[in-house]
Amino acid sequence: MRQQPQAPGPAKRLSRVTIPARAHPLVKRIFAEMCRQAITYVEFGERSGLARETLTAWRVRNNPDLTSLEAALGALGLKVAIVPADALDLISPTDR
Numbered sequence: 001m002r003q004q005p006q007a008p009g010p011a012k013r014l015s016r017v018t019i020p021a022r023a024h025p026l027v028k029r030i031f032a033e034m035c036r037q038a039i040t041y042v043e044f045g046e047r048s049g050l051a052r053e054t055l056t057a058w059r060v061r062n063n064p065d066l067t068s069l070e071a072a073l074g075a076l077g078l079k080v081a082i083v084p085a086d087a088l089d090l091i092s093p094t095d096r
Contacts (some may be wrong), residue, residue: 027063
């Protein structure tokens with residue numbers, strides 16, 4: 001007897017995360033990466049250990065402290081790094 005093909009698993013839902021217009025550039029980068037990876041606020045909170053309210057505050061009024069920034073970037077597979085200022089000339093402006 002022939003097996004019926006199984007339906008593919010659920011498709012990854014598109015992220016509804018938007019990039020805040022007036023946030024700090026590092027915060028914009030975090031939200032842009034969340035969009036690129038299609039990560040929801042819930043997934044991001046589970047990965048980073050940060051509350052959704054923290055992310056909301058970053059969008060409109062607060063800037064992250066270093067510990068929160070490291071947690072957020074780590075959840076996205078990124079790191080904070082100190083590089084010589086002239087090294088930024090090698091990075092495209094959209095990736096800064």
